[in-house]
Amino acid sequence: MQPQRVWREIPQRYRLEAGQCRKCKKIFFPPRLKCPDCGGEAFAKLRLPTDGKLLTYTVVHTAPERFAKLAPYGLGIVELSNKVRLTVQIVDVEPEELKSGMPLRLEFRKIHDVGHAGVICYGYKAVPA
Numbered sequence: 301m302q303p304q305r306v307w308r309e310i311p312q313r314y315r316l317e318a319g320q321c322r323k324c325k326k327i328f329f330p331p332r333l334k335c336p337d338c339g340g341e342a343f344a345k346l347r348l349p350t351d352g353k354l355l356t357y358t359v360v361h362t363a364p365e366r367f368a369k370l371a372p373y374g375l376g377i378v379e380l381s382n383k384v385r386l387t388v389q390i391v392d393v394e395p396e397e398l399k400s401g402m403p404l405r406l407e408f409r410k411i412h413d414v415g416h417a418g419v420i421c422y423g424y425k426a427v428p429a
C-alpha cells in the first residue's frame with residue numbers, strides 16, 4: 301500500500317469512521333466525497349458499530365510477506381449491524397471453524413510490524429463474538 305494512502309485512511313482505520321450521505325442516508329466506508337447513488341456531496345461523519353456477521357470468506361494460505369507468520373488465516377466480508385460491509389482479516393479462530401453467518405466483532409489490533417524500524421500498524425480485525 302502507498303504511504304500516502306495509509307495516511308489518508310488513518311482516521312477511518314483508527315476510528316471506524318464512515319460517511320453518511322445527508323441526502324439519501326446511504327453509509328459509505330471508507331467515506332467518499334461524492335455519493336455514487338444520488339450525487340450528494342454533503343456527508344455526516346458516523347462511527348461504525350463493531351458487531352456484525354460473516355457474509356463470505358476465503359482462507360489465505362499464501363500470504364503477503366508481512367502476514368506470512370499468520371497464515372493460514374481467514375479473510376472475510378463482514379456485514380455490520382447497520383448493513384455496512386467491510387473486508388477484514390479474521391483472527392482468534394481456526395480457518396476450518398469459519399462459517400458464513402457466524403457473529404463477529406471488530407477489535408482494534410496490531411496489523412503487522414514493518415521491517416527493522418519496528419513501525420507497527422494497527423487497525424481493525426474481526427474476532428468471533
Ligand SMILES: [Zn+2]
Pocket residue numbers: 321322323324325326335336337338339340
Ligand atoms: Zn446519496
